[in-house]
Amino acid sequence: QVQLQESGPGLVNPSETLSLTCSVSVGSIKGNYWSWIRQPPQKGLEWIGYIYYTGNANYNPSLKSRVTMSVDTSSNQFSLKLTSVTAADTAVYYCARLKDGYKNDYWGQGTLVIVSS
């Protein structure tokens, strides 16, 4: 079954860029859509966006000006960049496979990113 693992800094300074990578194992990144979802502490889930393995992406309008997603098929990884972060971006960030472009059926364990100086 597909396995996903998020990686990246757990602490980011305000106004800087948050960068995370999701490594996909036991399965190919090709032919699939891939999601990023986040969850602030003690709050609900927020959809960040998704990307097709070809690089076509859709982003949450509230984050669109700050978000970039990319795919590296040679490494079987996809990535998230969020610029100009503030404390409001502190959250657990999840990556997931978006099967058939609509259902997140496999998830990473999540990684906590804290925005603080």
Next chain:
Amino acid sequence: DIQMTQSPSSLSASVGDRVTITCRASQDITNSLAWYQQKPGKAPRLLIYGASRLESGVPSRFSGSRSGTDHTLTISSLQPEDFATYYCQQYYSNLFTFGPGTKVDIK
């Protein structure tokens, strides 16, 4: 943007109870709705997609239905492992949105 609301925001129930959670969309999303279960400290788990299609491996006590813009998740007989928070998510538009969640805890 399509907005999703859920009711109730929380509920207390006993093992064996029938539990119903409702998710309402701000517009018709047809059957483009999924339900997820999340336990503390864990990633969400897909339960239902297409409003009523059970994901592989999910117990049959979970079911989903739709009436207009109202979507319902039903747990026919609540089990100890079902105490969790449940989220709906629409994918009708290519800009997805989650509902705020419903926490199910032990009475």
